[in-house]
Amino acid sequence: EAGVAQSPRYKIIEKRQSVAFWCNPISGHATLYWYQQILGQGPKLLIQFQNNGVVDDSQLPKDRFSAERLKGVDSTLKIQPAKLEDSAVYLCASSLGWSSGELFFGEGSRLTVL
Amino acid sequence: DQQVKQNSPSLSVQEGRISILNCDYTNSMFDYFLWYKKYPAEGPTFLISISSIKDKNEDGRFTVFLNKSAKHLSLHIVPSQPGDSAVYFCAASSFNNNAGNMLTFGGGTRLMVKP
Numbered sequence: 251e252a253g254v255a256q257s258p259r260y261k262i263i264e265k266r267q268s269v270a271f272w273c274n275p276i277s278g279h280a281t282l283y284w285y286q287q288i289l290g291q292g293p294k295l296l297i298q299f300q301n302n303g304v305v306d307d308s309q310l311p312k313d314r315f316s317a318e319r320l321k322g323v324d325s326t327l328k329i330q331p332a333k334l335e336d337s338a339v340y341l342c343a344s345s346l347g348w349s350s351g352e353l354f355f356g357e358g359s360r361l362t363v364l
Numbered sequence: 365d366q367q368v369k370q371n372s373p374s375l376s377v378q379e380g381r382i383s384i385l386n387c388d389y390t391n392s393m394f395d396y397f398l399w400y401k402k403y404p405a406e407g408p409t410f411l412i413s414i415s416s417i418k419d420k421n422e423d424g425r426f427t428v429f430l431n432k433s434a435k436h437l438s439l440h441i442v443p444s445q446p447g448d449s450a451v452y453f454c455a456a457s458s459f460n461n462n463a464g465n466m467l468t469f470g471g472g473t474r475l476m477v478k479p
Contacts, residue, residue: 254407281464292368292453292469293408306466341407352398353467355407 252276254356256342262362268330271359274323275344283353284317284327285341293341299325332363367391368456370470377477383441385473387454390435394456398467399428399439402451411452412439444477451475 255274263269275282280301285293296315297307302322310317314333319325329336339360343353369388377383385399395416400408414421414428414437421428427440441448454470 290373290471292370292455292471294469295466298466300464305464306460343407347464352410352413355400355409357405357407 254342254344254354256340256356256359258359259357260360260362262364263332264364265334266331268328269332269361270329271327271340271342271361273325273327273342273356275325275342276354278346279344279354280322280347281345282319282325283343283345284325285343285355287339287341287358289338296327296340329361332361334363337361337363366471367394368454368468368470370452370454370473372473373471374474374476377444377475379446379477379479380443383439383444383448383475383477385439385441385452385454385475387437387439387470388435389437389456391456391458391468392435393458394468395459396457397428397430397437398455398457399426400453400455400469402453402472408453441475444475446477446479449475449477 257272282299284296287293296310297317298305299319302319317327339358341358343355345353398413399411401411402408412423412426414430430437451472451474453472455467457467
């Protein structure tokens, strides 16, 4: 069974530029999550999708971050414009359903903002 | 306000000995607890979990203990192996009618098992 796929693995941009990350969850997983992990900290939930609908985006900085999951499968997370403090690993995870506590994570996309 | 805390950023243990990783939480609504393991340049992988109706769950070398009155859980690894060297994240979950199970992670503990 293929795992959660993410790209790109690494991205370096300058502040005020934009960046987009892509995630393809495990086949059949209805719930998709984007987490931000700053160095030395635990993952922090940014947004959670159930199929193609948003169920929680309370911690997403909506002035600069956006995410979509148009067909209920893969998803993109965009940052525009980026700030220095956005430097982090962006982790995508999926689960069978929203009642499942076990998440399956991708390898992450490491963003460095200069 | 950190609802899940791992107060030890790192832990060093000799191979064959026991590793004990600790986690404290503040939200009494949490009812499901998980441990994830993370190797460098990889995403976290699920290790073991425990429901709030239990106080112990064992899976091979890994045992998780839950003390609800103290809002404390711990992960025991016996015997520790060099391959266990990784960052371990504690996570707690509460069910939300709108969003289902929502995980809150601790800051992680880096375990180093020395040969």
